[in-house]
Amino acid sequence: MKIKLVIFDVNQTMFSLSEIERLFRINKLKKELVEVWFSSVLKEGFAYSLSGQYIDFFNIGINELKKIFLQNKKPFTEKLIDNIMKGFENLNVHSDIKQSLKLLKKKKIKVVTLTNGSDENTRKLLKSNGIDKYVERCFSINKIRLWKPHKEVYLTTCKRMKIKKENTLMVAVHGWDVNGAKLAGLKTAFISRYEKMLSEFYMPPDLNAENCYEIVKKL
């Protein structure tokens, strides 16, 4: 396995959502609801793509957040919704990711990001966390207008980087992301710190560890 390019998923994989949990708590929403929210945003994004249409993460995020307030009988204003959405600009990088990026640079392996969110926001996060120098390019689904895990998203990223899919490693904490990349023909690494296990029906990843540094050490 000769890896020349590592593609990182962004939300939850590189950056923690603990800032969003803080904003939920301030607004008297239970911490568990962050999980409900994030999962719902993905669910609606996948569903919309499956029904043959495209809508961006941010737009779904706003609507799903309003539903959370309504379902939990908490008042909200447009300004409050905006403030919570802005939390996505202030996420902190996971420590194992920072370490991993440094090691990848030493190993001269290229690094890019690929998100169902916004590439522009990813750039902001990389900069504010002081890790922009480790990442060559930021990709998003917003050009191809199909949500991961549709295989075209992974294949297009490899093409744009002019690196063969067999020499590319997709790294994520989400089983569906790792499985989608594997089905598209990429090499894959599953970080288990978040989901804890991979569903039995998913294709086994090439690498698998509790944290990303353990994965990168093996490259």
Add this chain to the structure above:
Amino acid sequence: MKIKLVIFDVNQTMFSLSEIERLFRINKLKKELVEVWFSSVLKEGFAYSLSGQYIDFFNIGINELKKIFLQNKKPFTEKLIDNIMKGFENLNVHSDIKQSLKLLKKKKIKVVTLTNGSDENTRKLLKSNGIDKYVERCFSINKIRLWKPHKEVYLTTCKRMKIKKENTLMVAVHGWDVNGAKLAGLKTAFISRYEKMLSEFYMPPDLNAENCYEIVKKL
């Protein structure tokens, strides 16, 4: 709008998940986690379909339930997982649905169900709730091997019932389901009792009310 056929979504739309909440509480899992679980099952099902493969609701349900236990640091056994999954055989019908089915029979409008779950389990639920006499047939995605809201699922159901899509009404509490049916060319009704609002970017449904009876009265 001449409706000759009403297609009901099953989980949450016809049947309450309160039995699942009870089973979660018995096993010291917070009630909110039912929402996390159900939403994750849909998310993974949509994702898998989007990546070009098919897996059934039950299989995803088992795997996502194990993740919930692991993520919340609660011990589990295979027997315990089985017991909770069996909860789906014991769901109770929402009162507005029971009323609606009676009225639809009076109006001589045909009724079928269409679920991302199992058609066999739907039949069991209809029978144990004493409402099987109101439903002509039960459909599931398990033949077509594509998850709703892919348009083929809705169109195939209309074809099998030999009723035009323009004369068919899809009824659901999920925005993504109602939107998918609308994109496929069916008429749609959104019951808002569960999600409280419809995302702005979804196509407006033909009918919309807090409970199903209000919708059926208008047919």
